[in-house]
Amino acid sequence: xxxxxxxxxxxxxxASAGWQEVISEVVxxxxxxxxxxxxxxxxxxxxxxxxxxxxxxxxxxxxxSGQLRIAGRRVTHALAPHIVEEVSVLDNFSRGRAGxxxxxxxxxxxxxxxxxxxxxxxxxxxxTDEMRFRGEHIRFPAHTPxxxxxxxxxxxxxxxxxxxxxxxxxxxxxxxxxxxxxxxHTPVHVEIDDDETLEWAAQQGIxxxxxxxxxxxxxxxxxxxxxxxxxxxxxxxxxxxxVLERRVVLDGETDECxxxxxxxxxxxxxxxxxxxxxxSHFVWRRGGATPMDLYRFASEVQVLLQA
Amino acid sequence: MEFWTTSLGLAKMRPMPNALADGYENFVRDAVRAxxxxxxxxxxxxxxxxxxxxxxxxxxxxxAVAAVTSKIRLCTNAMLLPLYDPIExxxxxATLDVLSGGRVSLGxxxxxxxxxxxxxxxxxxxxxxxxxxxxxxxxxxTSRESFSYQGKHYQYENESLHPRSIQRPIDQWFCGGxxxxxxxxxxxxxxxxxxxxxxxxxTEDIVKEYRQAGAEAGFDESQLRVASFKDVxxxxxxxxxxxxxxxxxxxxxDEHILGYGYLVDENGQSLYSPSREHPLYRRFTQSLYCGTxxxxxxxxxxxxxxxxxxxxxxxxQQELIAKEILPEFK
Numbered sequence: 356x357x358x359x360x361x362x363x364x365x366x367x368x369x370a371s372a373g374w375q376e377v378i379s380e381v382v383x384x385x386x387x388x389x390x391x392x393x394x395x396x397x398x399x400x401x402x403x404x405x406x407x408x409x410x411x412x413x414x415x416x417x418x419x420s421g422q423l424r425i426a427g428r429r430v431t432h433a434l435a436p437h438i439v440e441e442v443s444v445l446d447n448f449s450r451g452r453a454g455x456x457x458x459x460x461x462x463x464x465x466x467x468x469x470x471x472x473x474x475x476x477x478x479x480x481x482x483t484d485e486m487r488f489r490g491e492h493i494r495f496p497a498h499t500p501x502x503x504x505x506x507x508x509x510x511x512x513x514x515x516x517x518x519x520x521x522x523x524x525x526x527x528x529x530x531x532x533x534x535x536x537x538x539x540h541t542p543v544h545v546e547i548d549d550d551e552t553l554e555w556a557a558q559q560g561i562x563x564x565x566x567x568x569x570x571x572x573x574x575x576x577x578x579x580x581x582x583x584x585x586x587x588x589x590x591x592x593x594x595x596x597x598v599l600e601r602r603v604v605l606d607g608e609t610d611e612c613x614x615x616x617x618x619x620x621x622x623x624x625x626x627x628x629x630x631x632x633x634x635s636h637f638v639w640r641r642g643g644a645t646p647m648d649l650y651r652f653a654s655e656v657q658v659l660l661q662a
Numbered sequence: 663m664e665f666w667t668t669s670l671g672l673a674k675m676r677p678m679p680n681a682l683a684d685g686y687e688n689f690v691r692d693a694v695r696a697x698x699x700x701x702x703x704x705x706x707x708x709x710x711x712x713x714x715x716x717x718x719x720x721x722x723x724x725x726a727v728a729a730v731t732s733k734i735r736l737c738t739n740a741m742l743l744p745l746y747d748p749i750e751x752x753x754x755x756a757t758l759d760v761l762s763g764g765r766v767s768l769g770x771x772x773x774x775x776x777x778x779x780x781x782x783x784x785x786x787x788x789x790x791x792x793x794x795x796x797x798x799x800x801x802x803x804t805s806r807e808s809f810s811y812q813g814k815h816y817q818y819e820n821e822s823l824h825p826r827s828i829q830r831p832i833d834q835w836f837c838g839g840x841x842x843x844x845x846x847x848x849x850x851x852x853x854x855x856x857x858x859x860x861x862x863x864x865t866e867d868i869v870k871e872y873r874q875a876g877a878e879a880g881f882d883e884s885q886l887r888v889a890s891f892k893d894v895x896x897x898x899x900x901x902x903x904x905x906x907x908x909x910x911x912x913x914x915x916d917e918h919i920l921g922y923g924y925l926v927d928e929n930g931q932s933l934y935s936p937s938r939e940h941p942l943y944r945r946f947t948q949s950l951y952c953g954t955x956x957x958x959x960x961x962x963x964x965x966x967x968x969x970x971x972x973x974x975x976x977x978x979q980q981e982l983i984a985k986e987i988l989p990e991f992k
Binding site for chain 1: 682683686690710711712716717718721722725726728730747749750753756757758760761777780781782783784823824825826828918920921923932934935
């Protein structure tokens with residue numbers, strides 16, 4: 356099982372100092388073998404990070420191994436091609452360590468279909484060269500006609516190649532969003548807070564994520580339900596990476612969103628959740644735990660989760 | 663006068679094909695070297711949907727640089743602001759400003775390639791107005807606790823930007839090509855003006871126009887900053903320098919200057935594939951200054967005397983420039 360870290364950035368009053376603390380932890384955790392680092396998009400509190408792709412590209416030069424995942428990406432705070440591009444750039448700077456998780460529609464004030472369409476657009480852009488896209492919320496390029504097929508479509512290849520610098524003022528019907536990611540299948544997740552997204556993601560084989568604020572029992576039910584639908588849809592477990600994010604307090608109390616107790620208790624709680632839900636990636640949402648806690652978790656929980 | 667620069671690597675160059683991830687590595691490595699050589703700034707340009715996979719998000723490119731440098735300024739040369747929501751751009755800049763300890767300088771251009779505007783669903787014809795409005799939005803967002811803005815293209819009510827940038831406001835430059843109209847616009851708005859490559863005489867005209875517009879608008883001379891891209895080709899002889907220039911033209915500039923509509927005539931019309939005899943093309947090639955170390959120093963001294971705050975030097979010959987030219991200006 357992969358084990359990663361994310362952070363409650365909103366607990367810091369000052370971004371400069373708070374982010375430096377996070378950067379130091381990432382560097383340490385990368386050395387300790389944590390598999391992933393997730394920066395959540397936020398813009399409400401002083402130390403929130405509205406552009407995780409910039410933060411993670413910075414981290415790509417501070418780390419060697421850990422996956423660098425954009426978390427809670429919203430569909431309305433950046434233009435659609437920028438979301439495609441930012442992940443590709445991060446993936447090339449980090450040589451294949453980038454990932455992208457979208458926030459649930461309910462947290463963004465948009466209909467679930469908007470999030471689904473963005474995921475379709477992003478993944479189609481990575482998988483094809485010249486393309487166009489006609490959706491309810493995204494149209495790429497802008498002059499794509501109503502008669503174009505729904506979703507992504509690609510041109511018929513005919514005639515001689517015309518280099519871009521010879522296009523003149525013409526606006527082509529199909530464009531290639533570049534660069535492409537370093538790896539062919541960049542991980543994409545979506546938080547499955549709403550039923551419509553849970554069902555759509557399970558049927559499409561888009562990996563689910565459950566964030567730290569959903570109670571553990573509810574999270575387990577939703578991930579189990581996702582698994583059922585994915586199985587019914589014929590989705591293989593090998594194409595899906597189910598992610599569960601929890602707060603952890605070593606030697607502390609367990610509550611509805613937090614795993615507490617001794618390292619052995621936490622280990623058993625995560626194993627239990629894995630058995631119930633099929634999660635393959637656990638993310639510890641850090642909210643002020645000490646560096647010693649990080650070391651204890653790495654040596655007494657993370658390592659033992661592997662087998 | 664400050665000296666900023668860049669490096670190759672953020673695209674696949676046809677004359678020297680490279681793996682993109684290797685190019686990204688080289689870009690970061692060269693930034694560390696540029697900082698050590700004494701350059702004051704280091705930047706990335708921006709283009710989209712390109713066959714050569716050109717860097718589309720320059721603030722991400724210099725975010726990687728921020729992690730391994732400590733004092734060099736991190737700039738965009740240029741970021742095509744009309745292709746962003748202004749708040750999105752401000753958020754990216756503020757994020758990097760916090761990570762870098764306040765080292766961000768935004769060179770902001772309006773863009774010119776038609777298909778880029780089509781890809782981002784924004785009208786090319788409004789790009790100039792959008793650039794000016796968006797720069798004002800970024801200034802407000804990175805200098806005030808909260809702000810409202812009512813423009814023709816962008817409107818915001820009681821917006822607050824988190825995180826707060828270190829610089830208040832973030833450093834911005836209006837990259838206006840080589841047109842007198844752009845210089846007037848920047849001067850009238852009191853924005854720092856960053857010219858494209860241009861021969862000295864034309865540069866002098868533009869700077870005068872800019873300062874006059876700024877003075878007429880009531881800006882103090884100290885508020886009016888000016889910078890220029892200045893490609894220099896240095897040789898032991900003029901022939902050697904000219905051979906280097908020709909190599910740059912053949913390998914890079916011809917495609918970018920003759921194609922895509924970069925050159926704009928006096929009526930504001932973009933020129934696609936003009937002849938190499940076209941006066942605007944000839945003016946551009948002449949702007950790539952050829953000389954020996956001594957004459958290049960002389961040329962740059964003229965820029966210094968003109969009151970340039972910064973010149974942006976090319977990616978090639980950086981060690982030679984650092985050793986032989988920068989000390990003349992320190």
